[in-house]
Amino acid sequence: MIAEALSYPFFQRALIAGLLAAVACGIVGTFVVVRGIASISGGLAHAAFGGVGLGYLAGFDPILGALGFGLASAVGVGVAEQRLKQGIDTLVAMVWAVGMAVGIVLIALAPGPEPDLMGYLFGNILFVPVRFLILIACMDLLIGFLVIFLFRRLEAVAFDEEFATVIGMRVGTLSLLLLALVALTVVILIRVVGVILVLALLTMPAAIARHWTDALAPMMVVAAGVGAACITVGLFFSWMLASMFSADLPTGPAVILLTAIVYAISAALRHLLSARRPATREALQD
Template sequence: MLEILEYDFIQNALLAGLLISIAAGIIGSLVVVNKITFLTGGIAHSSYGGIGIAIYLGLPVLFGATVFALITAVIIAILTLNNRNRADAIIGMMWAFGMAIGIIFVDLTPGYNVDLMSYLFGSIIAVSSDDIIYMTVLDVFIVLIVMFFYKEILAVSYDSEFAKLRGINTKFFYTLILVLASLCVVAAIKAVGLILVIALLTIPTYLAEAFSNKLSQMMIISSIFASIFTLSGLVISYLYDISSGASIIISAVVILTLVKLIKRK
């Protein structure tokens, strides 16, 4: 079993899995606590537009997805800040628009031969060295921002009205959380794909809630669970030659079920 570690693509996959897990644990905790899972799902799927545009223009796919996801996050934040009751309609519109843009630009790409399935469902074994560098930069940025603004993010996440009374710019930090979520989504594309990314953000946090009583603890424990899910899914994917993204999520659901059954007993 250990001989697979000799391969460069396995080493890249393992490193990518750990990097993604750190981001997923931190941002997943914020997504769950702020109850913005659906908003994050909209950002994830709309970022497909950035993938299509990047393919058409010959740009790095993750770069295109990042720019489009960031723009989408800001637009969704602006539109939902004063229209929370219509947030589902706004997100649905952005979701469909992004997917449509991506499909159109892919269709317009001459000599197109990129496997889009790897972006929809993930292919962590196909991660390149450039992807590793990109994920590392995103991880460092996410960690630094959360550390620097931790108190403000904590206040906004648990009691936005109280935070507003204390003079905290709740609109800015609400937008910031969505922006960080969009970056995490992009980082996780290679691992589990756009379709399954929300599961990687929410399942580890759902488990971490049972073992933590502070947001910082939840982030750390969630990152550990995400690492376990990602690495075990990677092993299953390699052994049985099946999709890495689906393997990671199946592993997460199975472990979640076992832990909940054990805790109940």
């Protein structure tokens, strides 16, 4: 049955899209988790939906609209955070809701048949065009290149922003860059799991990886691997259900639920192992 699935070009494209998305979500998700910017990331995902609406209204690829809106919101939120210092929570909530409202209004104004809204909200990985694969591959390369090139700096700012400021690092610029990377990743993931479920893939694989690693670089690698495995298995699982029971199991939610189960198992295992191995805690007590 697996071989049969793999013989369909649309399934191959879905699998490639999923694996490429896992790379971005492993790398960027690690920063999201250790820096605690999950809610900002959620805001960016929903803001990007405004761009989807603009794409429909103006007649260009909605993903490009999402990219534009996502990046603009990243810069907006990032600058506001640095200026305001406080109240970022409210700002994120506004961006979150206003982005959705803009998207819905623009789609309503757009001529022609109602587009596949569910696909943007909950993902539509089974019907990705080849040009989208090329787009994700390019974004992966860009994210990978920037993170490798600036790894030490991004790590330093995530670890201790105040110290980074004091020694004269360009903390503001680096923080904005990180938010821009989050925006790129969010746009990739919208296609895979949709606006509403983006946060799960951005946080859970990295959180699982944190159970088993204690440095950023290995955490990124493990997170990407976990994400890739969950997306692959989720994809096959929904395929099998569809062909066996002709039940239409949406892939995005299936992937998320699977990742959540893996998280629960990983957390329980980690807890059991560290309880049985007090040696790792010894150092904390002296």
